[in-house]
Amino acid sequence: xxxxxxxxxxxxxQELQDxxxxxxxxxxxxxxxxxxxxxxxxxxxxxNGLLGMGPFxxxxxxxxxxxxxGKQTVTTIxxxxxxxxxxxxxxxxxxxxxxxxxxxxxxxxxxxxxxxMIPGKLIKGMGGAMDLVAGADNIIVTMxxxxxxxxxxxxxxxxxxxxxxxxxKKVVTDLAYLEIEDGQFILKERxxxxxxxxxxxxxxxxxxxxxxxxxxNV
Amino acid sequence: xxxxxxxxxxxxxQELQDxxxxxxxxxxxxxxxxxxxxxxxxxxxxxNGLLGMGPFxxxxxxxxxxxxxGKQTVTTIxxxxxxxxxxxxxxxxxxxxxxxxxxxxxxxxxxxxxxxMIPGKLIKGMGGAMDLVAGADNIIVTMxxxxxxxxxxxxxxxxxxxxxxxxxKKVVTDLAYLEIEDGQFILKERxxxxxxxxxxxxxxxxxxxxxxxxxxNV
Amino acid sequence: MSGxxxxxxxxxxxxxxxxxxxxxxxxxxxxxxxxxxxxAQIKKMGTKELTIVSNNCGVDGFGLGILLEDKQxxxxxxxxxxxxxxxxxxxxxxxxxxxxxxxxxxxxxxxAGGAGIPAFYTATGxxxxxxxGKEVREFDGRKYIMExxxxxxxxxxxxxxxxxxxxxxxxxxxxxxxxxxxxxxxITIVEVEEIVExxxxxxxxxxxxxxxxxxxxxxxxxxxxxxxxxRA
Amino acid sequence: MSGxxxxxxxxxxxxxxxxxxxxxxxxxxxxxxxxxxxxAQIKKMGTKELTIVSNNCGVDGFGLGILLEDKQxxxxxxxxxxxxxxxxxxxxxxxxxxxxxxxxxxxxxxxAGGAGIPAFYTATGxxxxxxxGKEVREFDGRKYIMExxxxxxxxxxxxxxxxxxxxxxxxxxxxxxxxxxxxxxxITIVEVEEIVExxxxxxxxxxxxxxxxxxxxxxxxxxxxxxxxxRA
Numbered sequence: 001x002x003x004x005x006x007x008x009x010x011x012x013x014q015e016l017q018d019x020x021x022x023x024x025x026x027x028x029x030x031x032x033x034x035x036x037x038x039x040x041x042x043x044x045x046x047x048n049g050l051l052g053m054g055p056f057x058x059x060x061x062x063x064x065x066x067x068x069x070g071k072q073t074v075t076t077i078x079x080x081x082x083x084x085x086x087x088x089x090x091x092x093x094x095x096x097x098x099x100x101x102x103x104x105x106x107x108x109x110x111x112x113x114x115x116x117m118i119p120g121k122l123i124k125g126m127g128g129a130m131d132l133v134a135g136a137d138n139i140i141v142t143m144x145x146x147x148x149x150x151x152x153x154x155x156x157x158x159x160x161x162x163x164x165x166x167x168x169k170k171v172v173t174d175l176a177y178l179e180i181e182d183g184q185f186i187l188k189e190r191x192x193x194x195x196x197x198x199x200x201x202x203x204x205x206x207x208x209x210x211x212x213x214x215x216x217n218v
Numbered sequence: 219x220x221x222x223x224x225x226x227x228x229x230x231x232q233e234l235q236d237x238x239x240x241x242x243x244x245x246x247x248x249x250x251x252x253x254x255x256x257x258x259x260x261x262x263x264x265x266n267g268l269l270g271m272g273p274f275x276x277x278x279x280x281x282x283x284x285x286x287x288g289k290q291t292v293t294t295i296x297x298x299x300x301x302x303x304x305x306x307x308x309x310x311x312x313x314x315x316x317x318x319x320x321x322x323x324x325x326x327x328x329x330x331x332x333x334x335m336i337p338g339k340l341i342k343g344m345g346g347a348m349d350l351v352a353g354a355d356n357i358i359v360t361m362x363x364x365x366x367x368x369x370x371x372x373x374x375x376x377x378x379x380x381x382x383x384x385x386x387k388k389v390v391t392d393l394a395y396l397e398i399e400d401g402q403f404i405l406k407e408r409x410x411x412x413x414x415x416x417x418x419x420x421x422x423x424x425x426x427x428x429x430x431x432x433x434x435n436v
Numbered sequence: 437m438s439g440x441x442x443x444x445x446x447x448x449x450x451x452x453x454x455x456x457x458x459x460x461x462x463x464x465x466x467x468x469x470x471x472x473x474x475x476a477q478i479k480k481m482g483t484k485e486l487t488i489v490s491n492n493c494g495v496d497g498f499g500l501g502i503l504l505e506d507k508q509x510x511x512x513x514x515x516x517x518x519x520x521x522x523x524x525x526x527x528x529x530x531x532x533x534x535x536x537x538x539x540x541x542x543x544x545x546x547x548a549g550g551a552g553i554p555a556f557y558t559a560t561g562x563x564x565x566x567x568x569g570k571e572v573r574e575f576d577g578r579k580y581i582m583e584x585x586x587x588x589x590x591x592x593x594x595x596x597x598x599x600x601x602x603x604x605x606x607x608x609x610x611x612x613x614x615x616x617x618x619x620x621x622x623i624t625i626v627e628v629e630e631i632v633e634x635x636x637x638x639x640x641x642x643x644x645x646x647x648x649x650x651x652x653x654x655x656x657x658x659x660x661x662x663x664x665x666x667r668a
Numbered sequence: 669m670s671g672x673x674x675x676x677x678x679x680x681x682x683x684x685x686x687x688x689x690x691x692x693x694x695x696x697x698x699x700x701x702x703x704x705x706x707x708a709q710i711k712k713m714g715t716k717e718l719t720i721v722s723n724n725c726g727v728d729g730f731g732l733g734i735l736l737e738d739k740q741x742x743x744x745x746x747x748x749x750x751x752x753x754x755x756x757x758x759x760x761x762x763x764x765x766x767x768x769x770x771x772x773x774x775x776x777x778x779x780a781g782g783a784g785i786p787a788f789y790t791a792t793g794x795x796x797x798x799x800x801g802k803e804v805r806e807f808d809g810r811k812y813i814m815e816x817x818x819x820x821x822x823x824x825x826x827x828x829x830x831x832x833x834x835x836x837x838x839x840x841x842x843x844x845x846x847x848x849x850x851x852x853x854x855i856t857i858v859e860v861e862e863i864v865e866x867x868x869x870x871x872x873x874x875x876x877x878x879x880x881x882x883x884x885x886x887x888x889x890x891x892x893x894x895x896x897x898x899r900a
Contacts (some may be wrong), residue, residue: 018501062664
């Protein structure tokens with residue numbers, strides 16, 4: 001069965017390592033923070049200028065001057081630091097963030113990602129997404145494998161305007177965990193109960209299916 | 219008579235304005251701080267990362283962590299700020315310093331300045347001088363009019379490797395105050411008791427002498 | 437003499453000299469750390485044809501959004517502008533131009549403008565619409581695009597505390613774009629919650645040294661919250 | 669788990685992995701704010717053929733100058749190196765190479781290296797020997813040269829206080845090149861006078877966030893003064 005949003009976040013959380021500085025995008029990526037393995041510490045970077053983001057504040061703690069990149073009121077954890085947007089993106093662009101997790105409309109076999117603009121719809125802007133994908137070595141894209149009309153979001157070539165070129169190597173969808181290598185998707189894991197056939201049928205881009213495709217552990 | 223070092227500094231100090239942020243080089247420029255007109259406030263920038271440099275410390279105040287760009291122990295004035303070298307040169311390069319005063323070996327009619335290197339001698343480095351001359355709009359060069367062999371230091375073309383190209387507009391020497399405009403020196407003021415003839419004879423570069431060349435008020 | 441005292445007594449004085457067609461760089465991220473008083477003054481002045489450089493454009497009725505009401509903005513340079521209806525109407529109606537700029541590139545363009553760096557290279561936006569028409573260059577086998585600096589006729593900045601010399605500190609994430617904006621204005625105005633005497637701020641802890649600040653004013657701030665999220 | 673604790677117990681551990689031929693970026697200006705312990709450890713290790721990026725090269729017998737004694741340095745990238753005799757001898761003897769770089773350009777090259785900016789333009793050095801062989805480009809009628817970023821295999825940094833997570837603050841003008849150096853090392857080592865617990869430093873007042881710091885060590889410092897100037 002396709003993964004729930006929570007299961008998707010759980011699978012992504014398995015990529016965390018102790019001591020990782022992590023930037024989590026809006027939506028499913030945000031949920032990853034709920035599944036940090038017991039005893040492991042990660043520190044969340046918020047691109048508006050905060051390293052060490054904590055949970056939402058209590059009513060009493062709410063402070064208009066303490067928000068995250070999603071403009072939500074947040075708190076800081078002990079040992080946090082707060083800085084300018086230039087410093088924040090110096091960290092991001094300079095490759096200092098260990099893991100970036102973000103959503104996407106499309107990903108293709110060249111590691112291109114489209115996530116910010118659908119022509120014909122009003123363009124709201126890319127925010128920090130282009131900086132994040134260009135700056136990180138280690139990026140995980142989370143999205144549904146296909147859109148609501150059944151069209152694959154894993155393609156040979158993105159159809160939408162790109163957010164970044166050749167920067168994506170790992171994708172976790174509701175159906176599978178895939179890696180991108182040498183111009184093709186490699187099927188690494190299946191969602192529990194999802195068949196290889198279903199994944200193949202819903203993957204638009206060139207897909208390599210190894211002999212053994214284990215089920216995810218979620 | 220040729221100006222003393224102190225008189226040179228006094229003349230330069232007449233270019234100060236209330237509220238100026240000023241960077242003073244090593245040597246005569248440093249002395250300018252002693253002649254800030256009564257009631258006027260200027261703030262000294264030291265390019266190692268200090269805005270609001272104060273006088274030398276007392277024995278008790280000496281602190282190895284508080285030095286100026288000449289590596290001398292200094293103090294701060296009230297309202298000072300201390301920052302990184304990148305920030306310091308952002309200020310300098312970005313043109314935020316109101317006045318820069320520095321010495322030179324040679325200046326020419328194109329506004330070129332040579333101040334850091336004499337080929338054949340060991341090269342010690344340019345430090346912040348190239349950044350200072352490239353970043354400031356308002357620069358005053360202070361130097362003797364001629365070297366100890368009588369060779370003019372105001373030339374049609376610098377003979378030494380440059381510190382900066384086309385950046386100098388004002389020169390105060392022990393004999394005169396000159397401005398550089400349209401590829402020539404303009405004689406603006408004479409040192410008290412120094413004749414126009416002496417200045418002409420000691421100026422190697424093209425010199426315009428107005429009908430009336432007043433004596434400096436020092 | 438007045439020396440380094442940057443304090444002005446009114447927003448009229450703070451924004452004096454702003455004219456139609458000028459470029460204004462504004463600090464703030466969303467509605468956090470925005471120069472509320474300067475924005476209100478621009479609205480009051482009715483200055484038109486402005487180019488505004490700011491990560492966002494406020495919301496309907498608050499922040500930079502209020503400058504849309506009388507069509508004072510000709511162009512926005514922003515990374516994300518999708519928070520208000522008037523904006524959408526004017527954009528679709530061709531009354532407003534938008535230059536979308538990645539958030540980190542925007543921050544760096546402001547910093548570069550203040551720091552005398554006319555242009556720099558970044559991988560951000562390479563191979564995307566942002567890179568269209570920009571010079572591409574390879575360093576160490578990777579492709580980058582050239583981005584040019586931004587400076588403004590005015591910069592409007594929201595600080596927390598400042599001394600009268602214009603040394604500013606920011607509070608929490610209200611820092612955001614403010615320090616870079618402060619460096620990039622020909623005339624930089626900082627509005628703060630509290631003005632203190634020189635010497636009251638630790639010299640090593642100043643976010644914006646007074647050299648960047650031309651005018652300083654104490655304001656009062658609504659500090660509207662865009663996404664009020666709380667836990668039990 | 670160890671999480672974000674960057675503290676190491678010895679300089680051996682701090683400098684582990686340094687090899688012949690590597691590039692080391694060092695903070696400090698003159699003898700102010702230099703990573704004394706890391707430098708001593710490099711001397712002890714005897715690592716050779718090093719490229720050292722640092723504004724200065726210490727003095728005879730102190731600071732980076734001690735690495736000249738056993739000819740450990742192949743190349744210096746500095747703005748000013750004229751403080752010691754051994755340096756002069758090795759330079760004239762062709763045993764040492766120097767890449768003179770204007771002080772502000774050096775600071776910016778380090779910052780760029782840490783910030784993922786591979787190159788930038790500056791007017792500094794245009795028309796001088798520093799500009800020789802570099803690309804010249806005109807922006808708004810003024811000429812600039814292109815300068816490339818610097819990164820190091822190691823960065824060695826001197827802080828004042830740090831928490832165990834590697835959040836660092838610097839003291840007075842001992843800040844200088846240290847914050848930029850800290851961002852530009854593949855492995856960044858910070859030595860400080862005092863290590864405190866996370867939470868003891870104000871989050872908005874941290875000069876170097878811990879994300880840049882790989883190893884942290886508490887040292888003791890001689891803090892030699894180069895020009896002791898006093899008033900009565």
